[in-house]
Amino acid sequence: MTPHNELRLLPWTGPDGKPCYLSTDDEGSHVSRLADNTEALQLGLAAALLDHVAVVLGGGKADQQELSTLAADLAGVLRDTLRVAESRGHRLLTPGPDTRADVTKGPMLPTGTFD
Template sequence: MTSHEDENGPQAWPKAAATTDSLRLLTWHSPSGNRCYLSTDDANSNVARLADNIEKVQTDAAEQVLDAAMAVLEDPHADAQSLRFALRRMREALVDVLLVAESRGGRLPILRDKEEGQDPEEEGPKLPPESF
């Protein structure tokens, strides 16, 4: 999971500063709680494939948690303990899925260029006006 426990229960990890284009945000943290990044140009490297697999596990787990939480929420006799448990698991799954989304979003060049102030529409081939 991408959260940690403290005296108040599960907590989201703090966001880090933006990174360079060559770094991929990973969805796990170091033992000291810092974000982990992968520096590689090879999307098929062992660690990149491991990261892809972990992201899939996290999103699949979130789907399962959502299904289970829906069952609890639809049960008119669900007690407070069951509802709290479902909500805690949903929170954990949401933290994971948001980190997966942040990691994947950081790898989308069109979004990255737009955030850096570049207009991605100014690059690449152009159609002549008569094409429209």
């Protein structure tokens, strides 16, 4: 869950190209769901384009125009994918000292197990 004081980087930019952020503690809000759906669409397009790249490059007969268009499309989906990764990374909860795993607890193997 995103803390209510944390801004969410949205998967689109404003008309001036600047990042857009959402401030809400409701992950089910209309804008949150719209952002989730947009991220899913962007990642799906990236996967489809990657499949297309394999076809184009695998044939070995792509002309300069096709390669140029492919490179521009790849740059666009890479930009979108990085924005999704950044947004999701910011929303990960950072474990506090009381929530970290204690490696001294739990099952222990006998000392000679791997000898």
